[in-house]
Amino acid sequence: MKIEFRKHRSPFWSIPYGIASFHALLSICGTTSVCAQSPIFPIAQQINCDRPQGDVEVRACIRLNYEASDKRLNEVYKQLISHLSGEERALLSEAQIGWIKLRDKTCEFEVYKSRGGTGYGGFLNQCLERLTKQRTAELEKYLKDR
Template sequence: MRQILPLFVSIITVASLSANTVTLANTQSQLGKTYLAQKLNCNDPQTQSEMNICSQLSYQNADKKLNQVYKQLLPKLSKTRQQKLIAAQLAWIKFRDASCEFERSAYEGGSIAPNIYAGCLEEATKQRTQQLREYLQRDDY
């Protein structure tokens, strides 16, 4: 049910957009590939649904940056350290998701819950990206 709510909100939002504001955007949901057609002004979202979608897009942007830094760091490490980083990253993802699920749970059933969850994911992801960047700057790979 928790995974269906963001998808449902996205579908409702897409259905409510007028035809002349629709463009194709490729966005993946937690349930697999879902393609949303939308054109949003995320600098000034007007509805809770728009805020939720913009938060999700902002998180996805942060996640892309994290993956870029991770991919830069991984080949610079010895095989043993690569394995440790992979294990640490998988554990961090589980922790991040569980922590953000806890934060979101304070708004259970509310229309702001997806926004809270995505905002939490984004903030934690930015922090982790900074940690990985600091590893890249060190000389003791």
């Protein structure tokens, strides 16, 4: 699984949480040699997100939930755009770029008071997931109406 860190966002693995998360990840792995031999995110995929254990797993599950919703959004967007004419396609593309900027800024504003706190990344990802699911539903409606 690929994690993309977007500009102006504090991913849950970043500083100031990076060192603590790394140490917590080491405790999950057991030894550094095990971690060195296996990529980080297959370990995260083994986390039971129905019953996460501890803050690191909770943050990982929140991030994975957001990523899943973002992946679904991209799938629906691609389906919809394939059904559109050139002008409609250009309008949707422009609208989607604007929506992404709006979503990101809305979530940054929504969780602004949590900046610097341990829950900031989780709150940000929950907001991003919620708004992404709403947008996916909108695009699915457009697709259904085609």
